Amino acid sequence: MTELLVNDDHQRAVSALRRSYEAIPAGTPVRLAKKTSNLFRWRDPSQAPGLDVSGFDKVLSVDPETRTAQVQGMTTYEDLVDATLPHGLMPTVVPQLKTITLGGAVTGLGIESTSFRLGLPHEAVLEMEVLTGAGEIVVATKDNEHSDLFHGFPNSYGTLGYSLRLKIGLIEVKPYVKVRHLRFASAAELTAAMAEITEAGEYDGETVDFMDGTVFGADEQYITLGFFTDSAPYTSDYTGQRIYYRSIQQRSVDFLTVRDYIWRWDTDWFWCSGAFGVQNPLVRRVWPDKAKRSDVYRKLVAYDRRYQVIARIERWKGLRPREDVIQDIEVPIERLPEFLEFFHDKVGMKPVWLCPLRAREGWPLYPLEPGRTYVNVGFWGTVRLPPGQIPEYHNRLIERKVAALEGHKSLYSTAFYSRDEFWRYYDGETYQRLKEAYDPAKRLLDLYDKCVRGR
Numbered sequence: 406m407t408e409l410l411v412n413d414d415h416q417r418a419v420s421a422l423r424r425s426y427e428a429i430p431a432g433t434p435v436r437l438a439k440k441t442s443n444l445f446r447w448r449d450p451s452q453a454p455g456l457d458v459s460g461f462d463k464v465l466s467v468d469p470e471t472r473t474a475q476v477q478g479m480t481t482y483e484d485l486v487d488a489t490l491p492h493g494l495m496p497t498v499v500p501q502l503k504t505i506t507l508g509g510a511v512t513g514l515g516i517e518s519t520s521f522r523l524g525l526p527h528e529a530v531l532e533m534e535v536l537t538g539a540g541e542i543v544v545a546t547k548d549n550e551h552s553d554l555f556h557g558f559p560n561s562y563g564t565l566g567y568s569l570r571l572k573i574g575l576i577e578v579k580p581y582v583k584v585r586h587l588r589f590a591s592a593a594e595l596t597a598a599m600a601e602i603t604e605a606g607e608y609d610g611e612t613v614d615f616m617d618g619t620v621f622g623a624d625e626q627y628i629t630l631g632f633f634t635d636s637a638p639y640t641s642d643y644t645g646q647r648i649y650y651r652s653i654q655q656r657s658v659d660f661l662t663v664r665d666y667i668w669r670w671d672t673d674w675f676w677c678s679g680a681f682g683v684q685n686p687l688v689r690r691v692w693p694d695k696a697k698r699s700d701v702y703r704k705l706v707a708y709d710r711r712y713q714v715i716a717r718i719e720r721w722k723g724l725r726p727r728e729d730v731i732q733d734i735e736v737p738i739e740r741l742p743e744f745l746e747f748f749h750d751k752v753g754m755k756p757v758w759l760c761p762l763r764a765r766e767g768w769p770l771y772p773l774e775p776g777r778t779y780v781n782v783g784f785w786g787t788v789r790l791p792p793g794q795i796p797e798y799h800n801r802l803i804e805r806k807v808a809a810l811e812g813h814k815s816l817y818s819t820a821f822y823s824r825d826e827f828w829r830y831y832d833g834e835t836y837q838r839l840k841e842a843y844d845p846a847k848r849l850l851d852l853y854d855k856c857v858r859g860r
Contacts, residue, residue: 538844
């Protein structure tokens with residue numbers, strides 16, 4: 406076991422968690438008791454409470470010399486960023502929403518606009534301390550006796566164990582980010598430019614630090630590039646009355662502080678705050694700035710999901726039901742135009758988020774080809790069901806199309822794969838081997854049961 410830069414509070418939390426885990430009767434499913442979640446697999450709130458992991462929500466240390474941090478697994482990226490920025494550092498990849506936890510991003514995957522050059526959040530992990538399904542606490546690195554767990558942990562969604570502490574690499578930042586929005590009239594033109602910039606790592610002679618994209622329609626789409634800079638002629642503020650995603654269409658160059666750039670999407674949950682009227686100028690003025698946050702909106706969605714307020718009103722109006730279509734998928738970059746054409750025709754939601762990525766290594770449970778460029782396509786909302794179609798109509802269409810394009814689908818939301826399909830896409834052979842090694846009594850849920858059957 407490597408030397409641990411941990412404090413007494415962490416050790417006490419580990420001991421308490423081990424005791425509580427052992428106290429759960431055999432045969433009882435083990436879950437985490439979490440105050441927040443960014444998943445969209447809804448569970449019955451009446452289910453028995455799980456393990457209390459509230460003691461694992463701290464940044465233990467930041468080392469500016471080695472550019473590393475020791476972080477507990479339930480620490481939110483909001484707290485992590487606040488701890489690293491004063492040192493001129495940030496995590497290599499910071500997912501878009503403030504309450505995503507480091508442990509959640511590592512076991513459930515995450516992505517952002519540095520992913521075209523730095524991969525996914527778990528690729529910055531140097532070691533992880535894990536409570537396994539067998540109740541053992543192990544430290545896994547890429548080359549120690551638990552290297553199989555280290556490489557198999559991403560995309561396991563807590564079904565092999567829970568990360569208690571992670572040592573991660575950090576990158577240097579500058580105080581500001583210059584943003585450029587490049588407009589394209591077709592998906593083919595955007596794709597060609599995105600592939601070229603990913604390969605070169607620069608645009609107009611400048612090193613590109615961040616890249617993502619936004620699709621407003623088949624003939625209006627943008628690549629947004631970010632460049633670290635020491636100074637800025639002005640900075641825009643999108644945490645109050647102004648809305649970030651609308652600025653993409655309104656200006657070609659912009660400047661943000663590095664913190665505001667990192668959280669540019671959280672204030673309006675990308676564009677999903679519009680469902681609550683928060684983008685209406687009158688509502689926005691009275692809606693407190695501190696409540697313009699993704700976790701607030703998600704609580705409202707959870708409330709509606711539980712009590713079916715909107716669905717009841719729409720049924721009373723005689724409207725056809727709506728289907729939740731909340732997904733992130735990855736397709737090879739050369740297949741992006743084909744996917745977008747399908748999506749515009751069959752689903753029709755907009756805007757749509759794009760994020761290019763390159764995995765730096767192979768990770769068996771989410772088998773992206775290392776060094777190959779993929780594009781994450783994110784779309785989150787509801788779509789009116791065509792007459793006579795089943796409730797999962799659009800989601801099933803998307804799953805089939807992604808598979809046909811040699812892509813993959815993130816499992817944070819609903820999935821409908823058969824068991825055979827699922828294990829073919831997510832390396833069932835490796836997963837079962839890890840399950841036998843680290844959770845032989847099956848005290849944790851099976852990945853298929855958790856992500857598809859919704860148990």
